[in-house]
Amino acid sequence: MPVITNIADLKRIYERRVPRMFYDYTESGSWTEQTFRENTSDYDQIRLRQRVAVDMTGRTTASQMIGQDVAMPLALAPVGLTGMQHADGEMKAAKAAEEFGVPFTLSTMSINSIEDVAGFTTKPFWFQLYTMRDTDYVSRLIQRAKDAKCSALVITLDLQILGQRHKDLKNGLSAPPKLTLKTMANLATKWAWGIEMLSATRREFGNIVGHVDGISDASSLGSWTAEQFDPALDWTKIAKIKEEWGGKVILKGILDAEDAKMALKVGADAIIVSNHGGRQLDGALSSIRALQPILDAVGDEVEVHIDGGIRSGQDVLKAVAMGAKGTYIGRPFIYGLGAMGQKGVTTALEIIHKELDITMALCGETDVANLGRHNLLVPQDFEGRWQA
Numbered sequence: 091m092p093v094i095t096n097i098a099d100l101k102r103i104y105e106r107r108v109p110r111m112f113y114d115y116t117e118s119g120s121w122t123e124q125t126f127r128e129n130t131s132d133y134d135q136i137r138l139r140q141r142v143a144v145d146m147t148g149r150t151t152a153s154q155m156i157g158q159d160v161a162m163p164l165a166l167a168p169v170g171l172t173g174m175q176h177a178d179g180e181m182k183a184a185k186a187a188e189e190f191g192v193p194f195t196l197s198t199m200s201i202n203s204i205e206d207v208a209g210f211t212t213k214p215f216w217f218q219l220y221t222m223r224d225t226d227y228v229s230r231l232i233q234r235a236k237d238a239k240c241s242a243l244v245i246t247l248d249l250q251i252l253g254q255r256h257k258d259l260k261n262g263l264s265a266p267p268k269l270t271l272k273t274m275a276n277l278a279t280k281w282a283w284g285i286e287m288l289s290a291t292r293r294e295f296g297n298i299v300g301h302v303d304g305i306s307d308a309s310s311l312g313s314w315t316a317e318q319f320d321p322a323l324d325w326t327k328i329a330k331i332k333e334e335w336g337g338k339v340i341l342k343g344i345l346d347a348e349d350a351k352m353a354l355k356v357g358a359d360a361i362i363v364s365n366h367g368g369r370q371l372d373g374a375l376s377s378i379r380a381l382q383p384i385l386d387a388v389g390d391e392v393e394v395h396i397d398g399g400i401r402s403g404q405d406v407l408k409a410v411a412m413g414a415k416g417t418y419i420g421r422p423f424i425y426g427l428g429a430m431g432q433k434g435v436t437t438a439l440e441i442i443h444k445e446l447d448i449t450m451a452l453c454g455e456t457d458v459a460n461l462g463r464h465n466l467l468v469p470q471d472f473e474g475r476w477q478a
Contacts, residue, residue: 096445097401097422100438103429104175107283110276111261112174116424119368120253125376126368129399132376136408137467141454149456151446155416156242156338156359156393161191162443163410163458166435167397167418168218168244168342173201174265175428176283177290181210183427186435188213190443195244195418198231201265203296204238214241218342220249221320221327227302232335234297243335244362245328248343250321253370266293286431329356340395343370345380347387350394360393360416367398367420378409382473385413403445407453411461412468 094100105113119126151162166187172179180202187194188211195216196207207215217235222228235243266287267273277284287293302318320327332339341353342362353361363381365374377398385394396409397418409417422442426434450458453465 094437095441097425097438097441100422100425100429100434100441104425104427104434107280108175108428109267109273109280109283111258111263111267111273112171112428114257114261115171115263116169116175116421116428118255118257119372120255120370121372123368123372125365125372125374128376129365129368129378130401131399132378133399133401133405133408135469135472136378136412138404138407138449138453139465139467140452144454144456146451146456149447149451151443151450151458153416153458155193155395156340158193158241159191160193160416162406162446163415164406164417164419164439164442165193165216165395166195166423167420168195168197168246169420169424170197170199171201171263171265172197172424172427173290173292173296174267175424176431177286177288178202178206178210178292179427180207181291182432183423183435184211184215186423186432186439188215190436190439192439193242196240198297199295201290201292201294201296203292204231204234204240206291206296208238214239216240216242216244216340218244218246219331220246221323221331222318223320224302224318227318228331229334230301231297232331236335236337242338242340242359243331244340244342245331246342246366247323247328247349248345248364248366248370250319250323252319253366253372255369265295325352325356332356332358342397344384345374345377347383350384350387350392354388354392358392360395361388362418363394363396363414364398364418378412379472381409381412381414403442403447404449406442406446407449407461408466410458411463411465413463 153163180200184194184207193216195218197218198220217240338359340360341358343364344350344361363377377396393415395416396414400419406417422438423435426438
């Protein structure tokens with residue numbers, strides 16, 4: 091095993107171990123992938139202010155997200171098909187997050203079910219909800235999350251219709267993989283992954299299969315989306331879901347200040363500035379570039395989080411210093427999971443935490459709560475360049 095010192099090291103191992111269609115599902119965006127690329131590259135435009143001769147002892151990265159204590163201001167984002175990246179992937183990622191002290195968010199489109207994850211962990215996790223045409227199914231899904239003691243509902247707003255993801259279409263993305271000549275040739279080179287998957291608790295969408303009537307092909311994300319995702323989702327429906335849930339609600343997929351204000355009106359406990367990892371509207375702003383106008387619009391009235399493009403602890407620091415109260419990683423923990431299972435997720439979290447801690451010290455800060463714009467050098471046109 092090579093020495094692993096950063097997230098890129100995990101990504102290289104991940105690419106070697108996981109079937110191509112699942113690697114491409116993670117490491118791609120929609121259309122030309124412009125937004126997917128800029129999610130990461132826009133972080134590079136922000137510079138850090140180094141400070142010296144500051145007492146660096148007694149540092150802490152401990153924080154809170156929606157009132158929950160966290161080891162650092164970071165959560166694992168909801169990622170579909172995580173159980174196809176590694177056997178029992180959602181269960182193992184959730185356990186790694188629990189042991190590290192950060193939230194785990196289970197996707198509706200998970201392989202392991204809500205009940206699987208609840209039975210494998212000892213602390214509440216968050217559940218991410220997609221809204222469906224089948225409102226009875228949505229109600230049952232919400233009740234299952236309640237029964238599992240999930241401590242927050244994360245409602246995704248930006249997937250009423252699936253963005254055109256060329257790699258997924260060409261690969262015929264499905265769970266489990268359909269055995270075409272192309273996929274069989276690739277799977278033959280991924281024997282370690284295949285052996286692990288033989289012992290997996292599930293190899294289909296655990297929150298869907300056996301819970302929904304009239305689904306013609308639950309193996310395919312594309313067909314499920316076309317048949318069930320609700321294109322008529324509006325703020326009235328979101329308010330009703332919030333009332334039905336009765337607990338803390340996080341709204342994911344906000345990129346516009348006007349939408350952030352609407353999230354306030356429906357009583358969101360937090361919003362996530364997100365473009366779905368660049369997998370929905372290509373050509374949209376990167377998350378980090380969209381952050382400041384949203385912060386300006388909502389002030390301190392709602393907790394603002396961010397996902398998309400975070401690949402290091404330095405990126406976490408930049409987002410928090412810009413004003414985010416929490417950050418999310420998807421791809422970095424998937425790289426770790428695919429590379430080394432639960433241990434790999436822990437490794438990804440350890441890497442990001444160490445980078446955050448050291449960078450914070452070199453910026454002259456000892457408490458993550460004290461981070462702010464004074465720690466950054468931001469281009470003058472960074473937020474204003476693309477304003478309408």
